[in-house]
Amino acid sequence: MFGAMSAVMFGAISSAAAQTDLADQIAKADLGYGEYLAGECVTCHRKSGAGIPQINGIEAETFVIIMKAYRSKDLDNKVMQMMAGRLDDEQIISLAAYFSSLSN
Template identity: 45%
Template sequence: MLGLSLVGPGLFLVPQAQAAGDRALGEYLSTTCVSCHRPDGQSAEGIPSIIGWPSDQFVAVLKAYRDKTREHQIMNSLTSSLSDADMDALAEYFGSLSRK
């Protein structure tokens, strides 16, 4: 069965990942992330790289932002609509990339 998730601040409805680590969904969802986090893996202006992180750490950080146990107004807002499956998909996608 397919579920739906809101992405970003209510921008789109997309199918939820059906299995942990749906890389294609992660790539699709990443368009919001790369508007701040550079897709080449370089840090810029205090914004950390999110390329190549271990999946468990990546998901833990996203959940902390979503649950507001880690405070950052923009990240709290952007993660508020992400499901656990969305986070797994993003972790799979960004974990598969390497720094350039």
């Protein structure tokens, strides 16, 4: 079902069932809660921030994988490790649902 690249990319997710769960959780996520949580993200992540990537419109499951990788320190950025370290799974999913709903 998945190619090698996808298998690597979805390595954070242990099974197809877990992935379906994630899609399901994203579909049910509270956008208002995501928007509320996004308040502290957009101080850096503005539409045209110098040197800071634009995060609007990142596909939701990818967004979750990125945030969990910062949280587990698999991705290397001190600020983002700290930001993600304060978030639980529900908060990350709400943020993913919110940012993926925005146009980039």
